[in-house]
Amino acid sequence: MYKLMIVDDEPQILEGMKRILDWERYGFVRIETCETTDEAMSRIVDLLPDIAIFDVCIGKDLGYETIRKLNEFHVPTKFIIMSGYSEFKYAQEAIRCGVRDYLLKPVERTKLQHTIEKIIVEDLHGSIGTMTSESINRDPVLNLAYDSLSKLVNRIVLMVKTEYAQNITLKSVAERFQMNSTYLGQLFLKETRMKFSEYLMAYRMLMAQDRIQTTDEKISYIAFSVGYNNLNYFYTHFQSYFGKSPSELRGK
Structure with a gap:
């Protein structure tokens, strides 16, 4: 039902973000990843993902600059920025680009979960159904909330x-x-x-x-x-x- 794009120049981060939530339970049937902003630009225009998560720094490029360009194309994608930097400048620029949230790395699961649920309900006009069930909020190894x-x-x-x-x-x-x-x-x-x-x-x-x-x-x-x-x-x-x-x- 939904499509997700994750953009980061570190493969291990991409893999981790693909597994940080049970995306399928939220209705994401397709998850794509990119390691460069050039690739992200072309693939987002083609795929039109419902949500795209960008790292603030991708190589020498800035994620929010790519988001600004994509906004000029009027893509319907909702954007999230993740960053290892807490500098106000980065957050301010991201807000100006209309991102839905600015999450610090390492991304906290619950914060990402709340952001995704908010976008699904408020922007995509969907429902999260049983997405807040106990199984999603429990660690699979420890079996603890x-x-x-x-x-x-x-x-x-x-x-x-x-x-x-x-x-x-x-x-x-x-x-x-x-x-x-x-x-x-x-x-x-x-x-x-x-x-x-x-x-x-x-x-x-x-x-x-x-x-x-x-x-x-x-x-x-x-x-x-x-x-x-x-x-x-x-x-x-x-x-x-x-x-x-x-x-x-x-x-x-």
Whole structure:
């Protein structure tokens, strides 16, 4: 029913944004991504997505400048800007372009969810039906409501969901928060009753399961795509987590 375009020059961000919400439940039947503003310009004019999410800086280009040009073409798309910068100048320019929201990275799921729901209801004249049901607001690994988790743990969880395919570790996360990794690990364990490494592995396993069951991609490619450079290591974790091999899960 709806079409979505995500524009960012970082592939891992694009992948993370595709998975940050259950877009299909909101009625999005098509999700496209672009890594350059030139590509975004032509594809948005062709596709006419209902919603487009732009990073504020795409290479050397500014997302809101591209939105300004697209507005001149009178495309009906509703725009959202996401940015790692909180500078008022960027937000001010984005507002002048008529964007529906300006979200800081890492994008918080609940804020994005509320923005998407608002656009669907107010601009697209649709309804969100059961979109605010418990299943959407619960973490698939922890089986806990996101609003029951602290802001810190929510941010850690979001980092995993957007960067699980990369070499993310507790140490690298702690460095970004300027915290001691041991202390951060203890906080995460206390609140979730799961070690950070266990959570990361479990999320990678769920992502692998989804791709195994919905695509014909080679197992080796799927293993690499969810953050495993060592295929044997992937098979060991998969067998331990699901009690069956990837091939058995796929039914081949």
